[in-house]
Amino acid sequence: xxxxxxxxxVAAGTSAAAKARRNDEEAQIIIFEKxxxxxxxxxxxxYYIGGIVKRRDxxxxxxxxxFKRKYNVDIFTRREVLNIDALGKKLTVKNLITDEVFxxxxxKLVIATGAxxxxxxxxxxxxxxxxxxxxxxxADRIKDFINKNNPKKAVIVGSGFxxxxxxxxxxxxGIDVTIVELAPQVMPAMDKDMALYIEKYLIEKDINLVLADxxxxxxxxxxxxxxxxxxGNKIETDFxxxxxxxxxxxxxxxxxxxxIGETGAIKVNKKMLTSTKYIYACGDCAESYSxxxxxxxxxxxxxxxxxxxxxxxxxxxxxxxxxxxxxxxxIFKVFDKVIAYTGLSEKEALKEGYEIVICHNIKPDKxxxxxxxxxIIKGVADKNTGRLLGIQIVGTSGVDKxxxxxxxxxxxxxxxxxxxxxxxxxxxxxSTAKDPVMYTGMILExxxxxxxxx
Amino acid sequence: xxxxxxxxxVAAGTSAAAKARRNDEEAQIIIFEKxxxxxxxxxxxxYYIGGIVKRRDxxxxxxxxxFKRKYNVDIFTRREVLNIDALGKKLTVKNLITDEVFxxxxxKLVIATGAxxxxxxxxxxxxxxxxxxxxxxxADRIKDFINKNNPKKAVIVGSGFxxxxxxxxxxxxGIDVTIVELAPQVMPAMDKDMALYIEKYLIEKDINLVLADxxxxxxxxxxxxxxxxxxGNKIETDFxxxxxxxxxxxxxxxxxxxxIGETGAIKVNKKMLTSTKYIYACGDCAESYSxxxxxxxxxxxxxxxxxxxxxxxxxxxxxxxxxxxxxxxxIFKVFDKVIAYTGLSEKEALKEGYEIVICHNIKPDKxxxxxxxxxIIKGVADKNTGRLLGIQIVGTSGVDKxxxxxxxxxxxxxxxxxxxxxxxxxxxxxSTAKDPVMYTGMILExxxxxxxxx
Numbered sequence: 001x002x003x004x005x006x007x008x009x010v011a012a013g014t015s016a017a018a019k020a021r022r023n024d025e026e027a028q029i030i031i032f033e034k035x036x037x038x039x040x041x042x043x044x045x046x047y048y049i050g051g052i053v054k055r056r057d058x059x060x061x062x063x064x065x066x067f068k069r070k071y072n073v074d075i076f077t078r079r080e081v082l083n084i085d086a087l088g089k090k091l092t093v094k095n096l097i098t099d100e101v102f103x104x105x106x107x108k109l110v111i112a113t114g115a116x117x118x119x120x121x122x123x124x125x126x127x128x129x130x131x132x133x134x135x136x137x138x139a140d141r142i143k144d145f146i147n148k149n150n151p152k153k154a155v156i157v158g159s160g161f162x163x164x165x166x167x168x169x170x171x172x173x174g175i176d177v178t179i180v181e182l183a184p185q186v187m188p189a190m191d192k193d194m195a196l197y198i199e200k201y202l203i204e205k206d207i208n209l210v211l212a213d214x215x216x217x218x219x220x221x222x223x224x225x226x227x228x229x230x231x232g233n234k235i236e237t238d239f240x241x242x243x244x245x246x247x248x249x250x251x252x253x254x255x256x257x258x259x260i261g262e263t264g265a266i267k268v269n270k271k272m273l274t275s276t277k278y279i280y281a282c283g284d285c286a287e288s289y290s291x292x293x294x295x296x297x298x299x300x301x302x303x304x305x306x307x308x309x310x311x312x313x314x315x316x317x318x319x320x321x322x323x324x325x326x327x328x329x330x331i332f333k334v335f336d337k338v339i340a341y342t343g344l345s346e347k348e349a350l351k352e353g354y355e356i357v358i359c360h361n362i363k364p365d366k367x368x369x370x371x372x373x374x375x376i377i378k379g380v381a382d383k384n385t386g387r388l389l390g391i392q393i394v395g396t397s398g399v400d401k402x403x404x405x406x407x408x409x410x411x412x413x414x415x416x417x418x419x420x421x422x423x424x425x426x427x428x429x430x431s432t433a434k435d436p437v438m439y440t441g442m443i444l445e446x447x448x449x450x451x452x453x454x
Numbered sequence: 455x456x457x458x459x460x461x462x463x464v465a466a467g468t469s470a471a472a473k474a475r476r477n478d479e480e481a482q483i484i485i486f487e488k489x490x491x492x493x494x495x496x497x498x499x500x501y502y503i504g505g506i507v508k509r510r511d512x513x514x515x516x517x518x519x520x521f522k523r524k525y526n527v528d529i530f531t532r533r534e535v536l537n538i539d540a541l542g543k544k545l546t547v548k549n550l551i552t553d554e555v556f557x558x559x560x561x562k563l564v565i566a567t568g569a570x571x572x573x574x575x576x577x578x579x580x581x582x583x584x585x586x587x588x589x590x591x592x593a594d595r596i597k598d599f600i601n602k603n604n605p606k607k608a609v610i611v612g613s614g615f616x617x618x619x620x621x622x623x624x625x626x627x628g629i630d631v632t633i634v635e636l637a638p639q640v641m642p643a644m645d646k647d648m649a650l651y652i653e654k655y656l657i658e659k660d661i662n663l664v665l666a667d668x669x670x671x672x673x674x675x676x677x678x679x680x681x682x683x684x685x686g687n688k689i690e691t692d693f694x695x696x697x698x699x700x701x702x703x704x705x706x707x708x709x710x711x712x713x714i715g716e717t718g719a720i721k722v723n724k725k726m727l728t729s730t731k732y733i734y735a736c737g738d739c740a741e742s743y744s745x746x747x748x749x750x751x752x753x754x755x756x757x758x759x760x761x762x763x764x765x766x767x768x769x770x771x772x773x774x775x776x777x778x779x780x781x782x783x784x785i786f787k788v789f790d791k792v793i794a795y796t797g798l799s800e801k802e803a804l805k806e807g808y809e810i811v812i813c814h815n816i817k818p819d820k821x822x823x824x825x826x827x828x829x830i831i832k833g834v835a836d837k838n839t840g841r842l843l844g845i846q847i848v849g850t851s852g853v854d855k856x857x858x859x860x861x862x863x864x865x866x867x868x869x870x871x872x873x874x875x876x877x878x879x880x881x882x883x884x885s886t887a888k889d890p891v892m893y894t895g896m897i898l899e900x901x902x903x904x905x906x907x908x
Contacts, residue, residue, distance in 0.1 A: 041823075329880075407877055425796070
């Protein structure tokens with residue numbers, strides 16, 4: 001009987017366990033989780049803080065009993081793995097409740113240690129009114145602070161999707177929000193021209209934007225906290241949320257001699273196997289790769305954690321399932337706007353050395369007489385092959401549909417000219433007779449042909 | 455200078471004209487249209503009758519001036535083409551306003567004569583309170599009847615998407631609706647098991663369903679009209695809408711010796727050329743084909759009319775664009791339910807001789823804590839190749855997204871096993887970490903593997 005030990009019981013670890021159990025009824029499967037919560041929806045935390053999600057158990061719907069009952073998987077929470085003895089196939093584990101330290105052996109090990117918020121190295125980041133959003137407890141702390149202190153002003157450091165989701169949720173609670181972003185634009189992952197639409201909208205929603213500046217220090221305790229910027233400007237605030245990115249938790253793996261990839265995450269092959277042949281890694285601690293360029297990437301997301309966890313579950317039992325990489329798809333809403341992207345941005349495509357054409361296509365998501373609302377689609381295609389490389393969309397409704405159609409098309413190697421032929425579903429409440437996806441393909445195709453005819 | 459004459463100025467004819475003009479600034483382009491309205495949204499007519507679309511010009515946004523100004527295309531309405539002299543390259547045209555008959559020559563001809571409602575051969579179908587929905591004037595007539603007579607009861611004959619869209623729109627006007635359907639299920643294009651969900655829902659919405667029965671006669675004038683069914687049952691009603699299908703308008707082409715396809719529509723090649731080498735056909739009068747099976751099909755829809763019109767526009771100028779066929783995608787809403795389908799149903803796949811696996815997958819469209827609502831996805835895949843063949847969905851929100859992702863995947867030849875690898879956009883307001891599309895792929899894959907292991 002194989003003994004599988006998994007470190008981490010959030011998305012990837014529990015996916016791996018569930019899939020491993022489906023493939024092998026006999027194996028012993030154990031998960032150690034440092035945290036108190038398991039299998040929670042990290043992506044739902046901004047909405048839990050904002051009160052759209054009413055109950056904590058909606059974000060943490062499953063407990064250890066559920067996994068025992070449904071999958072015969074033993075999950076032990078508050079157990080921190082201190083060390084991996086890769087050669088001896090043993091873990092040193094600390095029971096954080098009793099402080100007891102014990103050894104646990106394994107036949108196969110799965111590292112699903114996730115990622116942590118990046119903590120900038122500046123004075124004041126450890127103050128009690130400076131928060132990071134990562135696990136449910138970190139969300140509880142923000143919620144508690146808001147409930148107890150009824151704050152009026154917040155500074156959010158970072159304008160990636162978590163920063164912007166938090167912006168919406170805090171503003172909806174009546175809190176005045178200032179965003180501080182190091183880059184000269186919000187959403188640095190997107191092209192500047194698309195970020196401008198988001199910036200304009202945030203200003204309309206009375207969000208204070210401080211771009212091309214950074215936090216030098218945080219001074220004073222609540223209620224007299226000041227954020228000191230590198231520019232010398234100061235912002236009075238009641239609390240600060242730092243959302244400047246997350247980094248993979250690789251220390252355990254690194255100490256065990258497991259290879260770390262160029263992106264800083266744990267290097268894995270397509271079966272999610274690490275450099276040690278009976279140790280797997282999945283989820284936010286593992287390196288990913290682009291199915292478009294083949295390049296290694298680090299884009300930790302819940303959807304990818306689920307995928308890679310499932311692949312580990314297969315691999316543990318000798319399955320042939322392989323990870324096919326990601327496109328780097330993302331989507332989020334901020335108030336009534338929806339922002340989505342997949343594949344390469346213009347700047348990324350140029351950096352990769354592609355000769356490209358681009359288009360900006362403004363079209364309603366459905367028939368105007370049925371309440372259609374315009375979205376802006378930026379498309380990037382390879383000038384030489386015609387291949388679609390990337391899409392960025394800013395819109396209101398129907399953005400999630402278009403990005404997923406583009407994702408699917410790009411995954412299958414679609415050329416710009418393929419899009420206008422798609423037999424997409426048309427009825428006035430859902431789209432236009434020529435869908436925005438099709439127009440995007442037609443415009444890119446025209447750009448390519450124009451360039452060829454020069 | 456080439457002289458292009460087009461018969462028909464709705465979706466296909468005007469698309470052909472616009473594209474032809476973009477490719478050739480010199481050509482003379484003329485369109486003859488029998489109707490008074492041009493370039494209207496046929497798919498929007500049920501919502502015009504229901505009052506969701508407030509103004510007639512929202513459905514008919516462009517007039518002949520627009521086409522003259524923007525494309526230098528001359529559109530003559532109320533001009534009926536009586537005859538095509540294919541060899542002599544001449545049309546006989548009647549001016550329906552003056553009754554004058556004249557000849558018009560052409561270099562290239564485009565037949566975009568559309569389709570007509572099927573009129574059953576039963577007594578009473580010509581009564582003034584029996585309606586068909588096809589062009590804007592037919593919608594005007596229904597609207598006028600309702601406004602003048604304030605009817606309380608309607609019988610809709612046929613339960614395809616037009617019948618069901620009319621059901622919603624009449625019911626929302628406070629009219630009691632009875633649907634009479636010849637088949638033993640609603641939406642005969644779909645599988646019975648999926649139609650059952652729709653039937654259950656229609657009954658919940660207080661729609662009277664009469665299945666496996668047909669209209670034998672319509673007796674009496676308003677307000678004492680009775681629909682006599684083949685079963686002998688009688689339904690008292692204020693008016694009747696007949697929506698039992700549409701048939702291509704092929705008479706002109708047929709009389710000119712142009713070949714008609716096996717489906718009864720005008721036979722065309724991939725450049726939309728008919729059997730006569732300078733005469734093209736596009737839109738609802740032309741035959742289509744399945745990009746899945748290669749078989750000829752007749753599925754007249756506005757989206758396809760736009761596509762085939764555009765291809766004609768290219769072909770007229772010697773372009774290489776070819777029609778790639780359709781999947782037979784459809785979508786419509788009835789009250790709060792959305793129904794969509796693409797590719798082959800189970801019954802169609804079996805008829806085509808495929809060995810198949812199927813699945814029924816019930817999943818929420820987004821995170822439950824963000825208001826997710828379940829949809830039922832029926833998937834059909836080829837047991838031997840794993841290829842995805844068809845999808846049917848009944849749900850509430852997010853159905854249009856999933857069907858379009860499936861359309862794109864099927865178009866590119868996706869296998870069931872490909873779906874779980876898609877890097878679809880995930881955030882709680884839009885989807886679940888494993889999207890319903892991915893689950894569908896996984897379940898079909900399991901079915902295929904189970905069958906293999908038998």
